[in-house]
Amino acid sequence: MSGAVEQEAGTTVSVATGLGPDYTVIVEPGALDRLPVLLSEFAPAHRYALISDDTVFGLHGDRVMSLLAGTALQVEPFTFPAGEASKTRDTWAELTDRMLEARFGRDSVVIALGGGVTGDVAGFVAASYMRGVSFVQIPTTLLAQVDASVGGKTGVNLATGKNLVGAFHQPLLVLIDPQTLETLPPKQYRAGLFEVIKHGIIWSPELFELLETRRDAVIGRKPDVLERIIADSVRIKAHVVSQDERESGLRRILNYGHTLGHGLEAETGYQRLLHGEAVGWGMIAAGRLAESMGMFSSRDRERAEQLILAYGPLPDLSGVNAGAVAARIHGDKKTIGGKVHFILPTGIGKVEVTINPPGDQVLAATQAAIEVVAQ
Ligand SMILES: NC(=O)c1ccc[n+]([C@@H]2O[C@H](COP(=O)([O-])OP(=O)(O)OC[C@H]3O[C@@H](n4cnc5c(N)ncnc54)[C@H](O)[C@@H]3O)[C@@H](O)[C@H]2O)c1
Ligand SMILES: [Zn+2]
Numbered sequence: 001m002s003g004a005v006e007q008e009a010g011t012t013v014s015v016a017t018g019l020g021p022d023y024t025v026i027v028e029p030g031a032l033d034r035l036p037v038l039l040s041e042f043a044p045a046h047r048y049a050l051i052s053d054d055t056v057f058g059l060h061g062d063r064v065m066s067l068l069a070g071t072a073l074q075v076e077p078f079t080f081p082a083g084e085a086s087k088t089r090d091t092w093a094e095l096t097d098r099m100l101e102a103r104f105g106r107d108s109v110v111i112a113l114g115g116g117v118t119g120d121v122a123g124f125v126a127a128s129y130m131r132g133v134s135f136v137q138i139p140t141t142l143l144a145q146v147d148a149s150v151g152g153k154t155g156v157n158l159a160t161g162k163n164l165v166g167a168f169h170q171p172l173l174v175l176i177d178p179q180t181l182e183t184l185p186p187k188q189y190r191a192g193l194f195e196v197i198k199h200g201i202i203w204s205p206e207l208f209e210l211l212e213t214r215r216d217a218v219i220g221r222k223p224d225v226l227e228r229i230i231a232d233s234v235r236i237k238a239h240v241v242s243q244d245e246r247e248s249g250l251r252r253i254l255n256y257g258h259t260l261g262h263g264l265e266a267e268t269g270y271q272r273l274l275h276g277e278a279v280g281w282g283m284i285a286a287g288r289l290a291e292s293m294g295m296f297s298s299r300d301r302e303r304a305e306q307l308i309l310a311y312g313p314l315p316d317l318s319g320v321n322a323g324a325v326a327a328r329i330h331g332d333k334k335t336i337g338g339k340v341h342f343i344l345p346t347g348i349g350k351v352e353v354t355i356n357p358p359g360d361q362v363l364a365a366t367q368a369a370i371e372v373v374a375q
Pocket of ligand 1: 163
């Protein structure tokens with residue numbers, strides 16, 4: 001894949017954006033220690049607003065602040081309560097108010113230190129503050145490292161749905177230090193692994209096989225394997241979004257497992273599963289659907305399902321109504337002109353977009369996937 005340069009330590013991936021300049025993603029254990037020099041090189045600014053949730057700031061904030069303290073770089077922290085419930089216009093308003101009070105100007109840079117919630121909120125602050133200031137992402141969850149921090153989507157949730165207000169705003173730099181995951185709770189870590197599995201199924205038989213053969217090392221967060229799965233995921237996501245910044249074509253393949261996964265998240269009130277877990281389940285359902293439509297061999301379907309289940313357990317879904325989940329897909333934001341686009345696998349490392357698959361087969365696959373997880 002173009003744009004990826006393997007260095008002795010770490011991987012650097014360049015992401016093309018179409019409209020703006022390319023930006024750089026660095027995946028490197030210990031890279032956070034180089035923050036001052038990396039900021040000076042990639043995102044020089046008069047002042048930096050470090051936006052973080054209180055959990056992440058409590059764990060990693062002191063280190064980041066002290067790394068910058070001995071330099072000429074001026075940084076001020078702005079924190080908000082951790083969790084999806086903070087991904088709101090209220091948090092956005094409060095952060096921008098506080099930055100205004102602190103007299104941050106157009107020449108400041110926002111640094112997002114945290115998971116996908118922080119990246120999305122801080123990115124939206126950066127996209128809108130004084131009509132837009134630059135920003136740097138330092139993702140600290142696996143989900144944010146392999147998915148949310150690359151691609152330029154920012155935004156907040158409304159009461160009526162997730163991510164309904166936002167903007168595309170590309171960072172100047174994404175700094176991924178896998179060592180920051182050392183403090184991440186296991187459930188959060190595993191949830192992020194389902195997005196890594198997704199990258200294997202949609203694009204890379206090699207990544208898929210690595211996840212099969214090195215499962216214990218992956219779960220155990222062995223540094224070499226961890227770096228590799230993050231770097232592979234970033235390369236794949238970067239390649240896909242570079243081709244297609246605004247999600248018209250190729251970018252859709254990243255939604256594999258998400259159409260029914262979003263339906264399940266909504267149906268369970270966003271309480272029973274983490275997003276990544278819902279995607280894990282949605283990939284099982286989509287695999288079953290592809291098999292029933294004759295697109296995906298039984299052998300590959302089983303292999304994919306085994307891999308997903310090997311990274312479980314997924315939360316028990318007994319009592320969830322398959323019909324209600326399947327019905328939700330028509331309310332999904334990604335429905336285009338009443339059409340439902342399903343990303344269905346046709347092999348390990350290959351997917352196709354299928355429009356409006358037969359409703360009875362969608363329902364049967366949804367039901368079957370609920371039963372697989374209920375066992
Ligand atoms: N912009 C995109 O393209 C994109 C893509 C995928 C997901 N998302 C968004 O990302 C969000 C989910 O991201 P997430 O799962 O990272 O959620 P999150 O940011 O809420 O992080 C999950 C939890 O882990 C904690 N945490 C983060 N880093 C930690 C660390 N290193 N050690 C200990 N605890 C840590 C956080 O405080 C939080 O409680 C959703 O809002 C989703 O919509 C955005
Ligand atoms: Zn996702």
